[in-house]
Amino acid sequence: MKFNSQTFTISEAGSFGQKALIVGGLGLAASAAGYFLDSKQFYFSYLTAFVFWASLGIGGLFFTLLHHLVGATWSIVLRRIAETTAVTLPVMLILFIPVIFGMHDLYHWTHADVVANDAILQRKSGYLNVPFFLIRTVVYFTIWTIFGWMLYKMSLKQDGGDQSGNERMRTLSAPGMILFALSTTYAAYDWLMSLDPHWYSTIFGVYYFAGGLLGVLSFFAVFALYLRKKAVLAETITVEHYHDLGKLLFGFTIFWAYIGFSQFFLIWYANIPEETVYYLHRWEGSWKYVSLLLIFGHLMLPFLALIARAPKRNLNLLKLIGVWLLVMHWVDIHWMVLPTLHHHGVHLSWMDLTAMMGVGGIFMWFFWQRFSANALVPKGDPRLDASIHIVN
Amino acid sequence: MSETKKEPTYFLAEFDGPGGLLEAAKKVRDAGYKMFDCHSPFPIHGMDQAMGLKRSPLGVIVFLCAFTGVFSMIALTYWVSVEAYPLVISGKPLFSYPAYAPPIFAIGVLTGGITSLLGMLALNKLPRPHHPLFNSESFSRATSDGFFVSIEAESSEDENKIKSFLSSIGGKNVEVIKGE
Structure with missing residues (x-):
């Protein structure tokens, strides 16, 4: 790949994206084959991989929100990487679909007969039920997508010379941080903690x-x-x-x-x-x-x-x-x-590896598509130069 | 011990603004002087490099002391709960280290914090209520609008050489300060 240090863009993006897509495709195909051999193992391996890569998107969103809220200078050169990590989250919603099909195998509390004989789960059923679980997951991803995309779009607009960008991104980050904290907490409760519903x-x-x-x-x-x-x-x-x-x-x-x-x-x-x-x-x-x-x-x-x-x-x-x-x-x-x-x-299980490759490959492919298409740093940020020359 | 230790002599010169002081510091450093200092009303970025200062050893000292604190506290909690007062509490083993993790952590932080403060003072040779430079009338301006370089020299060294050196790098009002 060729890097232009004046515009901070790359031409001839290279084969990174294709390689990631191939790894992702092979990983998902192998995992799908694993589904027919041992569906329970497949779902658990897949959930691990999904939660791993989703956590990187979530972390990237947090880093972006925090960067704007504290008005950091040093991390401006890393901001585009963080923003791009955050915009992978809508793709993660699509990659959540196999988890929906595996809910019966993954989550004990989806079994009606188990809940019927379990006083604790009956009490929890107002929260732990399939429709509400799915609605919540969609809500989490909606929150993350809105803030991730808006910050990303504003940042790209700033590249084009929008002067008020930083202020508006900071204003957006304050409510974003609150909603982020709530949605991430409940996402962890839903996807991971409810594996053991008691x-x-x-x-x-x-x-x-x-x-x-x-x-x-x-x-x-x-x-x-x-x-x-x-x-x-x-x-x-x-x-x-x-x-x-x-x-x-x-x-x-x-x-x-x-x-x-x-x-x-x-x-x-x-x-x-x-x-x-x-x-x-x-x-x-x-x-x-x-x-x-x-x-x-x-x-x-x-x-x-x-x-x-x-x-x-x-x-x-x-x-x-x-x-x-x-x-x-x-x-x-x-x-x-x-x-x-x-x-x-x-x-x-070998499916642990293939699921990581599958979800990770798609994650990296999408990440690279977005990342390589724009300037690699927010070149419109007025403090970019200060960020490049920062000294500890 | 006889009182043969001679008082050092200080050479003080004033420079124009933070930029001038930074340039002067580089020149003094390049001329090979080791015992010199720069005085300004506010911190100046890049002064450490300009003066050729080495990194402080404080980090290593704090690390060692903090870990000494950690291991001392592990030893103390062990001794108290196993040797001195072996009481079974809520059916847990005598040395229930998870319970002692918070005090061990706190002592580690406390030892590190205290060592940072005391070590910083000791390495800076503080507190020091008086310094011969305070005898200079103009030096008091180092806290408002003066930018100074001071060179410390043995009294046996050639005074004129250092004075002319300070003038040659742009120093004004070069003073020689002796005594307490």
């Missing part, structure tokens, strides 16, 4: 959000470093920006652990069976090692790797940490979803 944790939505934000920050670092390798934006996104991304990665590594521990701590202390069952399942058999992997791999290792200044400015190391954190984010979601299916231990 169990509940009020902080669960924040936990999903924390993991997603850490995931998307890793994605920004890895994707920007990929562009850098192709000599795209190499002079625009400098080591100073990677340093800042590294600081956020460090901060949100701790934030994720803080929220995860807060959830665990109260349940462990109170020791009420209906609450402890969640962690009991995740301490059974080989799940115990996945739990330990999260503590050491998702917290301790990135914490020690990112605490000093040098690793954040060492781009090869930062790329490694970014990839590692993305893998850990997947492990985290796998750990939330799969114990519902495999109670007694980890059981990895």
Whole structure:
């Protein structure tokens, strides 16, 4: 691909999009074949992949909203990447369709005979019922799509010389942030927490959000470093920006652990069976090692790797940490979803991989189509130059 | 010990504005002076690089002290709950470390915070109520509109050489300050 550093655009976008589409198509086709072999496994693998990639879109939307609300300068060069990550969310609504077909296999509370014999689920049926679940999911995606698209469109308009862009985007971001917080929380309750309909944790939505934000920050670092390798934006996104991304990665590594521990701590202390069952399942058999992997791999290792200044400015190391954190984010979601299916231990399936490829390929294809079609940074932003020359 | 330690001499010169001070700092650095400082009413971007300052070792000190705090607190909670007062509370094991995570975390943050403050003061050699530069009449303007470079030298060094050097890089009102 050829990069024009005057207009910040690329010509001959290269084969990235096609490759992503091929990977996505192959992944979805293989997963579809898996459906006929083991439909339950297919749905759970697919839900994991869906929730993983959706969390990146959600994280990208949060980053964009936050960027406008705080009036950040350093992240202007990353804003277009974040905006484009957020506009993948409407595509995720289409990719949600297989989950709808799998609701009977995924969600226990959809079984009428189970609910009829279960006092707790009867009480919850006002919230946990199929029509309301579907309406809610559509509402979440509508909120995310409206704010994602509007911010994206305004940003593109700014490229064309719209001077009042920043102010209007900030005004839009304030209500956006409130609706974002509510919709993300309930989305996590619906898609993940209701896998075990008896169990509940009020902080669960924040936990999903924390993991997603850490995931998307890793994605920004890895994707920007990929562009850098192709000599795209190499002079625009400098080591100073990677340093800042590294600081956020460090901060949100701790934030994720803080929220995860807060959830665990109260349940462990109170020791009420209906609450402890969640962690009991995740301490059974080989799940115990996945739990330990999260503590050491998702917290301790990135914490020690990112605490000093040098690793954040060492781009090869930062790329490694970014990839590692993305893998850990997947492990985290796998750990939330799969114990519902495999109670007694980890059981990895090839469908876990193909579903990730399938959903991820479509995600990356759409992301790349939008990203490569426009300027790679918001070139109309009056503070773009200040952002490029930022020094820590 | 005899009182043979000689008082250092300070050379003070004024420069035009933050830009002038930044240029002067680079020249003083390039001339090989190590013991010099810049004084301005407000922080100037890029001054650290211009003066050739190294990164502070404070981060490493804070890291080590914070982890000493963390491990001390782990040891304390272990000793209290297992050795000194082994009480079974709500049927949990004696060393129920999840319960101690908040105080361990808090002590880690507290040790880190206190070390940051005290370490910063110690590395800056603060508090220091008096400095020979305060004897200069014009130096008080460093808090309002004056931009100064001060060079610290042993009294054995050639005064005229440093004075003429400061004048040559554009310094005005070059002063020599001795004594307490």
